[in-house]
Amino acid sequence: MDAKVAKALKITTPSDREIVLTRTFDAPRRLVFKAMTTPEHVRQWYGCDLMTLVACEIDLRVGGAYRFTMRGPDGVDHTLRGTYREIAAPDRIVFTEGYVTERFTSDEAMVTSTFVESGGKTTLTVTVLHKSRENRDMHLKSGMENGAGESYDRLAAVVAAMADAA
Amino acid sequence: MPLDPLSTTFAALADPTRRAILARLERGETSVTELAEPFAMSLPAISKHLKVLEHANLISRGREAQWRPCRIAPAALKDVDGWLERYRKFWDENFDRLDDYLQEMKAQEANGKSPNRTKSKPRKRGRKV
Numbered sequence: 001m002d003a004k005v006a007k008a009l010k011i012t013t014p015s016d017r018e019i020v021l022t023r024t025f026d027a028p029r030r031l032v033f034k035a036m037t038t039p040e041h042v043r044q045w046y047g048c049d050l051m052t053l054v055a056c057e058i059d060l061r062v063g064g065a066y067r068f069t070m071r072g073p074d075g076v077d078h079t080l081r082g083t084y085r086e087i088a089a090p091d092r093i094v095f096t097e098g099y100v101t102e103r104f105t106s107d108e109a110m111v112t113s114t115f116v117e118s119g120g121k122t123t124l125t126v127t128v129l130h131k132s133r134e135n136r137d138m139h140l141k142s143g144m145e146n147g148a149g150e151s152y153d154r155l156a157a158v159v160a161a162m163a164d165a166a
Numbered sequence: 167m168p169l170d171p172l173s174t175t176f177a178a179l180a181d182p183t184r185r186a187i188l189a190r191l192e193r194g195e196t197s198v199t200e201l202a203e204p205f206a207m208s209l210p211a212i213s214k215h216l217k218v219l220e221h222a223n224l225i226s227r228g229r230e231a232q233w234r235p236c237r238i239a240p241a242a243l244k245d246v247d248g249w250l251e252r253y254r255k256f257w258d259e260n261f262d263r264l265d266d267y268l269q270e271m272k273a274q275e276a277n278g279k280s281p282n283r284t285k286s287k288p289r290k291r292g293r294k295v
Contacts, residue, residue, distance in 0.1 A: 009258045011253065011257070025261075025264065025265050026265060026268065026269065027271065031268055031271050031272065035267060036264070041267070045263035045264040045267045047260070074186065101193075102204060104193050138194070
């Protein structure tokens with residue numbers, strides 16, 4: 001489907017400290033902004049197959065805090081949290097973002113999202129600026145944990161099958 | 167009879183505690199004491215698991231310090247492209263769901279349901295519609 005291609009997510013790492021995500025949505029930016037900054041809407045789309053969104057708090061004002069907590073299949077909570085630095089609905093929003101789990105707390109990154117509307121469609125650009133390359137790489141890696149767990153589980157199943165066959 | 171390398175790896179991964187240890191080490195190196203903490207397990211028990219992982223070349227242990235930091239072995243680590251792939255998958259799926267949800271929001275508005283105040287009754291939960 002053509003529209004799908006046009007909307008495809010683009011991820012780049014333009015510098016050692018940055019991750020940039022770009023994606024076009026078939027909706028005016030007013031709605032995109034709202035869907036991304038209101039808990040009742042965020043709950044409808046944010047998460048992944050392996051993790052459940054168990055907390056979603058947003059205090060949408062400069063200096064206000066937000067917190068998204070996802071619980072993995074192992075019962076471990078992964079939280080993204082931070083503070084709003086700049087809110088210019090529906091153009092632009094800037095917030096800090098830190099990742100917290102068990103006994104690990106990341107340094108905070110600065111996240112800038114811009115919403116550009118054209119012909120009823122919105123192009124969202126999210127720039128995540130980390131303090132160091134190590135922090136950025138760790139961020140990219142963080143999504144891997146559960147994925148890796150999943151592949152290990154699959155491997156374990158294969159092993160079990162092999163053992164049964166033996 | 168010694169196991170072949172692949173079987174050794176499989177066997178090492180076939181234990182939930184060892185998979186949890188690997189998951190922890192993917193976030194960075196740490197000491198045995200720190201690794202043991204979330205598991206409510208004795209240090210010798212954790213050390214035994216670490217030996218299995220080390221034997222399977224899934225982790226390596228530093229010699230530079232007395233606390234012998236444990237780290238995930240380079241071979242077991244995905245490179246940046248691998249990390250990007252998972253990261254991409256997460257956001258790709260999320261943004262697809264967001265786009266679907268935006269269509270619902272648009273439809274709701276078109277149906278005259280308060281354009282700027284969709285603050286309505288709780289909708290059906292779950293990402294799949």
